[in-house]
Every structure is written in C-alpha cells, then in structure tokens.
Amino acid sequence: MLGDYRIKGRRAADISASIEQAVGAGALQPGQLLPPMRELAEQLGVNPNTVAAAYRTLRERGVIETDGRRGSRVRSKPATTGREFIRVEVPQGVRDASAGNPDTALLPPLAPAFAWAAAQGDSEPVLYGHEPVEPELARRARADLDADGVPAGPVAVTSGSLDAIERVLAAHLRPGDTVAVEDPGWGSLLDLVPALGLRTVPVGLDDDGPLPDEVDRALGSGARALIVTDRAQNPTGAAVSAPRARALRSVLRRHPQTLLVEDDHGHGIVDLPLHPLAGVTRHWAFVRSVAKAYGPDLRLAVLTGDDLTLDRVRGRQQLGPGWVSRITQRAVVRLWADGAVDAVAVAAAYGSRRDALIAALAQRGVEARGRSGMNVWVPVVDETGAVARLLHAGWAVAPGARFRLGSPPGIRITVSTLTPGEVGLLADTVASAVRPGSVRGYV
Numbered sequence: 001m002l003g004d005y006r007i008k009g010r011r012a013a014d015i016s017a018s019i020e021q022a023v024g025a026g027a028l029q030p031g032q033l034l035p036p037m038r039e040l041a042e043q044l045g046v047n048p049n050t051v052a053a054a055y056r057t058l059r060e061r062g063v064i065e066t067d068g069r070r071g072s073r074v075r076s077k078p079a080t081t082g083r084e085f086i087r088v089e090v091p092q093g094v095r096d097a098s099a100g101n102p103d104t105a106l107l108p109p110l111a112p113a114f115a116w117a118a119a120q121g122d123s124e125p126v127l128y129g130h131e132p133v134e135p136e137l138a139r140r141a142r143a144d145l146d147a148d149g150v151p152a153g154p155v156a157v158t159s160g161s162l163d164a165i166e167r168v169l170a171a172h173l174r175p176g177d178t179v180a181v182e183d184p185g186w187g188s189l190l191d192l193v194p195a196l197g198l199r200t201v202p203v204g205l206d207d208d209g210p211l212p213d214e215v216d217r218a219l220g221s222g223a224r225a226l227i228v229t230d231r232a233q234n235p236t237g238a239a240v241s242a243p244r245a246r247a248l249r250s251v252l253r254r255h256p257q258t259l260l261v262e263d264d265h266g267h268g269i270v271d272l273p274l275h276p277l278a279g280v281t282r283h284w285a286f287v288r289s290v291a292k293a294y295g296p297d298l299r300l301a302v303l304t305g306d307d308l309t310l311d312r313v314r315g316r317q318q319l320g321p322g323w324v325s326r327i328t329q330r331a332v333v334r335l336w337a338d339g340a341v342d343a344v345a346v347a348a349a350y351g352s353r354r355d356a357l358i359a360a361l362a363q364r365g366v367e368a369r370g371r372s373g374m375n376v377w378v379p380v381v382d383e384t385g386a387v388a389r390l391l392h393a394g395w396a397v398a399p400g401a402r403f404r405l406g407s408p409p410g411i412r413i414t415v416s417t418l419t420p421g422e423v424g425l426l427a428d429t430v431a432s433a434v435r436p437g438s439v440r441g442y443v
Contacts, residue, residue: 007035010046012053019054020063023074034064034072059175059197075194088387090396097426098398100234102269102374103416106349107295108340110331117330132314132323133157137333141288141302144267150286151279153304156314157324161265162188164287164303164313165227166196171312172259172283173198173224180218180226182210184377184403184410186234186263189227202405205233207371209240212247216254225259226252230274232266232292232373235403235412237354239266239372245275252280259309260284268293270372271347283309290332292374293341300324300332350374353415353423360427366434374416380434383409389433395426 005027009015022028034040037055041048055072058064066072090096138155146152158164169179175197181190183202193200201223203214210228219226228248231239240248252258260281264274267288278284285305290298303313317323335341354370361368361378370376380386380400387399390411400410411434418426 007040007044009044009054010050012050012057015040015044015046015051015054016057019058023063028074030074032074034074036071065199088391088396088399091391094391094394094396095422096396097413097415097418098396100375100398100412100414101296101416102292103349105417106341106346107293108335110295110298110335113331113334113338113340114327116334117327120330121327126326128322130326132317134326134329134333137302137329140333140336142304145286145288145302145304148274148276150274150276150304151284153286153306154310154314156303156310156317157329158287158301158303158313158317159299159321159324160291161263161287161289161301162192164285164301165189165261165263166192167313167316168259168261168285168287168303168305168309169193169196169198169225171309171316177225178218178221178223180215180223181405182227182229182233182238183405183407184235184400185405186229187402190403190405200405202407204407205236205238207236207238207369208244209233209238210244210248212244212251215248216251219251219255219258223258225261227261227263228277230262230264230266230276231270231272232375234265234373235375235398235400235410236377237370237373237375239270239272240275240277242273242275245277248277249280252277256281258283262286265289265292266373268341268343269346269350269374271344271351272372278305282306285309285313293343293346294332294335298328298332300328350416353418356420356423357413357415357418357427360423361430364427364431366427366431370415374414376413376415377410378413378430378434379408379410381409382434383411386411386430386433390429393429393433395429 005022007015008018037051038048041051059066063075064072065075088098133155141155178199178201179193180201180203182205201218203210203218205211215226258281260277262276262278269292278286283306285303287301287303289301354376357376358368358370368376368378383400387397390397398412
C-alpha cells in the first residue's frame with residue numbers, strides 16, 4: 001500500500017508529521033491509499049484514537065481526504081505540493097514571459113508618496129488602539145466601489161487579495177466544506193483552499209466568466225462558497241460581461257446561503273466595466289488589490305462585504321497582525337490623490353500587447369484567449385512539450401498545470417513587457433512549439 005515508506009510516530013502529532021513530510025518529499029504520491037486506522041494503530045502499537053486524531057489533522061491541513069469505507073488517501077493535489085513550484089527555471093538569455101508580473105515601467109514611483117506618508121506618521125503617530133483603516137482611504141475606496149455598483153458595506157484593509165480571501169473563507173467555512181473555484185484559475189488560490197482543509201469543485205469558464213450551468217451544478221451539489229474573478233482572470237483573461245453577470249446572479253438567487261467572494265484585482269489595469277455579482281446572497285465579500293496597478297510589494301487590498309462577514313474578518317485580524325501599516329495606507333491614498341496611475345493608458349498598453357499577440361497567433365492558426373489583463377492563455381495538446389520547446393527557443397512561459405484542476409492543458413504567456421518587435425517572433429515560436437508533430441529529440 002505504501003511501498004517502501006514506513007509511517008512513524010507514537011503521538012498523533014508525530015504520525016501526522018511523518019505522513020505530511022513523506023507527501024512533501026514525494027515518498028507518498030497523490031492518490032495513494034493510506035492504511036486503515038486500526039491497521040496502522042496496530043503497526044505502531046498505539047490506540048486507534050491516536051491514529052484517528054492524526055488523520056483528522058491531515059484532513060484539516062488539506063493533505064489527505066477520506067471517503068467513507070473507501071478509506072483515506074493522499075489528496076490528488078495536496079497543499080504541500082504548492083503550485084508555485086510548478087514553474088520553469090529561466091536561464092540567462094531566455095526571455096521571461098512566465099512570471100505574471102506587471103510592467104515596472106507602468107508602475108508609479110513610490111518614494112514621494114511614502115515620504116509624505118512617513119511625515120504624516122511623524123506628526124500624527126498611529127498607536128495601539130487607533131482605527132485600523134485610514135479614514136481617507138476608506139472614503140475614497142468606498143466612493144469607487146459605489147460608482148461601480150458594489151453594494152454598501154464596511155471597509156477593511158488586508159495584506160493583499162489572497163490574505164482577504166483566506167480571512168473571508170475562514171470566517172464562514174469549516175474543514176471539509178466545499179468551495180467552487182474557476183478552472184483554470186489562480187494557482188495560489190487553488191493551493192490555499194485545500195490548505196484550509198476545504199475541498200475544491202471546479203467550475204469552467206469562457207471569455208465572459210464562469211459558466212452559469214456549472215456554477216448551478218456546483219452549488220446544487222453542496223458547495224458552500226463561490227470565488228469569482230470579475231476581470232483580468234488569471235490565467236485566461238476572462239471578464240464577467242453584463243449578460244453573464246445577470247445569469248450568475250440568477251443562479252445565486254437560487255442558492256442564497258452561498259458565500260460569494262469576488263476578486264477584482266484587475267481594477268486600475270482593465271478598461272472593461274465592472275459587473276459585480278454581490279447583493280443576492282446573504283454573505284458576500286468583494287476585494288480589490290493595488291498590486292497590479294501600483295506595485296506587488298505594497299501588499300494592500302481593500303475589502304468590503306456584508307456586516308457579519310466584515311465583523312468576523314476584522315475581529316480575527318485584530319488577534320493577528322492587528323492592522324495593515326497606516327503608513328502604507330497613507331501612501332496609497334497619496335498615490336490615488338495624485339493620480340499616479342493613468343488607468344486608461346495602462347489598460348491600453350496591456351490591451352494592445354495582448355491583442356497583438358492573439359491576432360498574430362490567430363494568423364498562424366493558433367487559438368488563444370485573453371479578453372482583459374496581462375496574460376494570454378493558449379490551449380495545447382502537449383503542455384510539457386510545449387513549455388520545453390519554447391524554453392529551448394529562448395522563451396519561458398508558465399505551465400498550465402499551475403492553474404488547472406481538471407480543465408484541458410494549456411500555457412500562460414504574460415505579455416506585460418512584450419514589445420511590438422517581439423510579437424511576430426513569439427507567435428512564430430509558439431506556433432512551432434504547439435503544432436502537432438513538433439516534438440524534437442531534446443524534449
């Protein structure tokens with residue numbers, strides 16, 4: 001059952017650690033069946049309750065799953081096998097189109113804003129017990145949310161989108177609950193959900209966002225939460241259109257107990273209008289990060305939602321980091337006030353690069369997707385081979401396995417720094433790499 005690996009330990013913590021370390025090291029493979037609890041207890045000379053406690057810990061950490069009489073097995077994509085490790089090493093001289101980073105030339109300078117914020121901090125120090133959210137940041141963020149049709153709700157500030165989503169899920173869900181997620185979708189999110197001890201159910205999507213029938217099926221089968229990317233979906237570039245938003249809201253009305261989480265990380269880099277879904281379920285959350293438009297290292301996102309959700313998030317936040325630096329919040333306010341980012345120009349820059357590559361690929365008979373944002377998704381038959389051939393030709397792209405649960409293979413190309421002179425060359429290289437029968441001896 002376990003091959004050459006022997007589980008060790010006398011305490012529940014030691015047994016669970018032994019199994020988790022084996023999964024991380026590859027000694028126990030995804031899908032591998034674990035011994036029945038009584039059998040393992042007899043082997044280790046411990047009480048079956050000790051093994052039961054160890055298995056329970058592993059389930060809660062997203063390492064294993066239990067299916068009644070079929071027993072417990074290593075999850076097909078356990079939390080210990082992070083998708084961030086599914087990447088290509090970019091050798092010197094290879095053009096990197098894999099990282100998903102914004103164009104640094106389109107990011108604003110931060111020094112003036114932080115100097116101003118630091119001076120404000122010197123004159124008005126933030127101390128323990130002060131409000132965790134900068135009042136002007138809350139006012140400006142709420143005004144933008146109102147203008148985009150996001151329902152009224154309190155505002156919190158978190159250390160980025162993933163931090164916000166984790167806090168919202170933890171506020172309502174318990175280990176074993178199921179979350180409906182986009183497939184393909186954001187790799188870090190697909191890792192986060194099982195790491196919280198939650199199950200994922202994939203929902204397919206097209207250029208207009210999640211497919212309503214698949215969302216309805218997922219929620220009808222017991223998923224307690226749904227996570228949707230409104231614009232610049234990673235990795236496909238999908239953006240929820242007005243008709244799709246109406247269809248999805250109709251589905252959500254049939255499942256009013258669903259926890260809805262919307263991620264609008266594309267705010268500030270996308271020229272498509274927002275069509276929010278919030279307001280038709282009892283509990284909801286809407287998050288906007290400044291990472292793509294102002295810089296990933298700012299680590300700041302604005303979160304709103306229903307009163308209960310935000311109260312739970314803020315209460316738990318107070319027991320951890322307490323708040324996101326008010327100096328950082330003030331710097332972001334200054335960036336907003338100064339108009340440091342020309343959102344129209346940034347969206348146009350990314351859009352022209354994205355559209356140029358998609359058009360060039362179409363001319364070469366290669367299907368590609370990318371309605372918004374800075375990424376292009378190319379379906380392929382042989383994902384590993386395509387990535388290897390592109391790397392050999394001088395281009396690093398992201399393997400689709402980082403973003404998929406059960407959807408067909410593909411590659412993600414980040415176009416954020418793509419120059420006009422590179423478009424044709426890259427399109428030629430991709431067409432050669434994904435063409436059937438293009439396998440070379442070096443693959």
